[in-house]
Amino acid sequence: MQSTSLAYLKKEIQAMPKAELIEVCNKLIKYKKENKELLHYVLFESTNEAYYVEQLKNEVSKMFQDVNTQTVYFAKKTIRKILRFIAKYCKFSEIPTTHIDVLIHFCKEMNQLSLHWKEHKVMVNLYQSQLKKIEKLIATLHEDLQYDYRQKLILDQ
Secondary structure, X not given: OOOOOHHHHHHHHHHOOHHHHHHHHHHHHHHOHHHHHHHHHHHHXXXXXXXXXXXXXXXXXXXXXXXXXXXXXXXXXXXXXXXXXXXXXXXHHOOHHHHHHHHHHHHHHHHOOOOXXXXXXXXXXXXXXXXXXXXXHHOOOOHHHHHHHHHHXXXXX
C-alpha cells in the first residue's frame, strides 16, 4: 500500500467537513499511543511551553533516581531509555530551545549521578553525543540566544 504525499493529504483535510475531520482524528488517536500524546501536547501543553519544559525536566529527574548504579550495563540501558523519552517528547514541541533546555538538564543530572561513568568509554561517548546535539541545536538559534545557552551549558557542566 502506497502512502500519499503530505501536500495532497493537507488539501484533502481542508476539504473535509468538520464532523468528518473529528472522526478521522478520533481514529488516529485510537490506534497509536504516540498520536494521542501528540494531540494532548497540541491541545493542552503547547500554550505554555515553559511549564511543559519543567514537566519534562521533572520527569527526567525522576527517571534518573531510578537508574541502577550497581553496574554500568544497567545504568546505560536506563540512560538510553531516558534519552528516548527526551527525543520523543521534544519532537512534539518542534521548538529548539525546549530540546536544548531538557538536554542540558539531562547532562546536569548525568553529572550528578553517583556512578563513576567517566571511567567507561560507552558512557562518555553517550554524554559527548548529547553535548554535540546541544551544540548543533544552539547553532540554529539567534546569536543572543546562542550566547545565553552556551553560558548555561558551561555553568551546568
